Amino acid sequence: MAKDERPAYEQVKGWIRQHIARGEWKPGDAVPSEAALSERFAISRMTANRALRELATEGLVTRVQGSGTRVAELHRISSQLVIRDIHEEVAARGHVHSTRVVKAAQEKAGAALADSLGVRKGAPVFHTVLVHLENGVPIQYEDRYVNPQAAPGYLQTDFTQVSPTSHLLQHAPLTEASYTIEATLPTPEEARALDIGNGDPCLVMMRRTVSGAHVASVARQLYPGSRYSFSGQFQA
Amino acid sequence: MAKDERPAYEQVKGWIRQHIARGEWKPGDAVPSEAALSERFAISRMTANRALRELATEGLVTRVQGSGTRVAELHRISSQLVIRDIHEEVAARGHVHSTRVVKAAQEKAGAALADSLGVRKGAPVFHTVLVHLENGVPIQYEDRYVNPQAAPGYLQTDFTQVSPTSHLLQHAPLTEASYTIEATLPTPEEARALDIGNGDPCLVMMRRTVSGAHVASVARQLYPGSRYSFSGQFQA
DNA sequence: GAGTGGTCTAGACCACAGA
DNA sequence: CTGTGGTCTAGACCACTCT
Numbered sequence: 001m002a003k004d005e006r007p008a009y010e011q012v013k014g015w016i017r018q019h020i021a022r023g024e025w026k027p028g029d030a031v032p033s034e035a036a037l038s039e040r041f042a043i044s045r046m047t048a049n050r051a052l053r054e055l056a057t058e059g060l061v062t063r064v065q066g067s068g069t070r071v072a073e074l075h076r077i078s079s080q081l082v083i084r085d086i087h088e089e090v091a092a093r094g095h096v097h098s099t100r101v102v103k104a105a106q107e108k109a110g111a112a113l114a115d116s117l118g119v120r121k122g123a124p125v126f127h128t129v130l131v132h133l134e135n136g137v138p139i140q141y142e143d144r145y146v147n148p149q150a151a152p153g154y155l156q157t158d159f160t161q162v163s164p165t166s167h168l169l170q171h172a173p174l175t176e177a178s179y180t181i182e183a184t185l186p187t188p189e190e191a192r193a194l195d196i197g198n199g200d201p202c203l204v205m206m207r208r209t210v211s212g213a214h215v216a217s218v219a220r221q222l223y224p225g226s227r228y229s230f231s232g233q234f235q236a
Numbered sequence: 237m238a239k240d241e242r243p244a245y246e247q248v249k250g251w252i253r254q255h256i257a258r259g260e261w262k263p264g265d266a267v268p269s270e271a272a273l274s275e276r277f278a279i280s281r282m283t284a285n286r287a288l289r290e291l292a293t294e295g296l297v298t299r300v301q302g303s304g305t306r307v308a309e310l311h312r313i314s315s316q317l318v319i320r321d322i323h324e325e326v327a328a329r330g331h332v333h334s335t336r337v338v339k340a341a342q343e344k345a346g347a348a349l350a351d352s353l354g355v356r357k358g359a360p361v362f363h364t365v366l367v368h369l370e371n372g373v374p375i376q377y378e379d380r381y382v383n384p385q386a387a388p389g390y391l392q393t394d395f396t397q398v399s400p401t402s403h404l405l406q407h408a409p410l411t412e413a414s415y416t417i418e419a420t421l422p423t424p425e426e427a428r429a430l431d432i433g434n435g436d437p438c439l440v441m442m443r444r445t446v447s448g449a450h451v452a453s454v455a456r457q458l459y460p461g462s463r464y465s466f467s468g469q470f471q472a
Numbered sequence: 473g474a475g476t477g478g479t480c481t482a483g484a485c486c487a488c489a490g491a
Numbered sequence: 492c493t494g495t496g497g498t499c500t501a502g503a504c505c506a507c508t509c510t
Contacts, residue, residue: 007479021411021448033495044481046282049496057293065496066488081317081468173259178469183419183437183461201419201437201461212257225419225437232317233414243498269476280500285477301477302507 008043012051020060020071031061031069081232083179083205085165086142090134098136099160102129102193106155109145116208117147118215126154128164131193138194141186141222150216164217172211179207181230186222194224201225244279248287256296256307267297267305317468319415319441321401322378326370334372335396338365338429342391345381352444353383354451362390364400367429374430377422377458386452400453408447415443417466422458430460437461 006014016032019025032040037048052069055061063069090097107127114121126146131138144164146154150172157167168174184204191198203223209216242250252268255261268276273284288305291297299305326333343363350357362382367374380400382390386408393403404410420440427434439459445452 009479021409023409023448026409027405035494044483046482046499047480049498050479052496063496064489066490066494068489068495169263173257173262175257176470178467180465180467181417181439182465183439183459185435185437199421199435201421203417203419203439212259223419229416229418231414231416234412245498271476280502282480282501283499285479286498288477299477300508302475302509304476304508 008041009047009051009054012037012041012043012048013055016051016055017060025071027071027073029071031071033068081230083207085163085169086132086140087163087166090132090139093134095135098133099163100131100133100138100193101159102131104128104155104159106148113145113218116215116218117145119147119149124148126151128155128159130159130164132163137227138196139223139227141190141194142219143222144217144219146217147214150211150214164219168209168211168217172209172214172216174209174216175212176210177207179205181205183225184222186224190222194222196224196226203228203230244277245283245287245290248273248277248279248284249291252287252291253296261307263307263309265307267307269304317466319443321399321405322368322376323399323402326368326375329370331371334369335399336367336369336374336429337395338367340364340391340395342384349381349454352451352454353381355383355385360384362387364390364395366395366400368399373463374432375459375463377426377430378455379458380453380455382453383450386447386450400455404445404447404453408445408450408452410445410452411448412446413443415441417441419461420458422460426458430458432460432462439464439466 025031031052034045034048034052037043037051038045041048052061052063056063056069060072061069062072087097105127106124108122109117109119109125111121113125114123117125119125126148128142128144128146130142132140132142142164146164146168148154151168153171154164154167157164182204183201185199186194186196186202188198191200202225205221205223206219207221208218261267267288270281270284270288273279273287274281277284288297288299292299292305296308297305298308323333341363342360344358345353345355345361347357349361350359353361355361362384364378364380364382366378368376368378378400382400382404384390387404389407390400390403393400418440419437421435422430422432422438424434427436438461441457441459442455443457444454
């Protein structure tokens with residue numbers, strides 16, 4: 001007896017996972033019921049329930065009340081895409097993050113912007129353009145509009161010390177966010193700021209964050225394709 | 237009494253979420269303990285435990301045994317990036333998916349490929365190159381190598397009917413996957429196959445899937461930037 | 473030692489699915 | 492009607508943190 005230190009529900013999860021991973025139980029097949037598991041492993045039904053419930057939230061099985069638990073159709077791979085604050089991310093690599101402020105000003109919202117920020121046309125909005133550098137090399141061009149109602153003190157921030165994301169998370173707690181990732185070419189101005197060629201492909205992430213009743217911010221973040229990639233992994 | 241149909245643990249989760257979303261409890265602040273919650277809501281400790289535990293797996297709070305539960309530092313936005321089978325995805329948009337087979341052959345693995353597939357150098361591997369079309373328009377160029385040990389019948393598949401992803405998920409249950417997303421320019425051959433210009437930026441996803449003891453497949457999927465984007469959302 | 477979370481039990485009642 | 496999952500309780504013991 002050396003390793004059954006793992007909690008019972010984890011052992012059950014592992015046992016089920018193995019059967020699925022080995023292909024012994026295929027998508028659509030029934031998984032033992034809570035009652036069956038609690039007998040098989042001499043555990044209470046609550047413990048079996050926890051094991052199955054967690055596997056369900058992980059997407060490995062599907063459960064239908066009254067019907068049973070089955071191996072999920074694995075027709076998609078879903079993975080946690082974690083978007084971290086750029087300062088943190090660079091620091092985690094042991095590198096130095098610095099910021100160049102290109103613009104930090106108040107402007108009047110045009111029609112399209114007013115719409116996506118949820119303010120009236122012509123209303124004041126904050127506009128910042130920053131270049132983030134990793135060890136002195138530009139890795140992100142960030143063009144951001146902020147709703148003054150969500151973060152009134154935004155423009156007073158020293159962006160060379162505190163990243164916009166960080167300020168916003170502090171002052172406008174995040175309730176909702178959506179993003180889109182695309183490939184594009186930089187504008188001449190962006191290319192100049194990032195010190196890349198006009199024909200160098202870039203990843204662009206457009207993000208819109210909501211804080212309570214307000215749209216807090218819309219941002220466009222451009223990454224040189226040669227210097228940045230998103231990555232992630234998935235484990236059954 | 238009209239709406240307390242929601243389970244008790246959900247109500248507690250919602251109550252805590254609200255306090256965080258409104259900014260009343262800031263990152264680092266303590267959240268009421270299980271004991272406090274079970275008294276406050278007249279529920280058992282197990283129910284309070286479930287509420288807090290689920291919020292923790294959602295990343296909204298962090299828990300430390302012996303210390304307590306606190307509002308998580310929201311310095312990252314994590315979102316489910318769902319990678320679906322391309323056929324399913326196109327079908328879900330109500331469009332027609334079709335496939336053009338450019339190559340489907342057995343080859344000998346070079347050094348780099350042998351390494352990433354986990355086979356001996358010179359060992360046979362399956363190589364397919366497909367172009368996926370949505371309503372007749374090319375949207376993905378898929379260059380894939382498959383480990384014959386993981387999916388011996390791969391080359392017998394009619395790829396115009398069954399997508400590689402679909403075949404692999406059927407015959408080599410997925411245990412692990414990792415991916416990288418970058419921006420790049422297409423090779424002349426890829427540009428031709430996708431019917432785009434040589435200078436048009438593309439998203440490229442490189443993926444590696446593991447099935448049990450074998451690396452099942454490594455794939456490079458190229459999407460024209462003008463016709464495809466990844467998107468997702470996040471809700472606190 | 474007091475307070476916290478981590479786990480587990482042996483019951484219970486309910487809603488629902490399928491024969 | 493039987494079997495299934497969904498929820499909940501009122502205890503319990505343990506490991507850990509903090510003072």
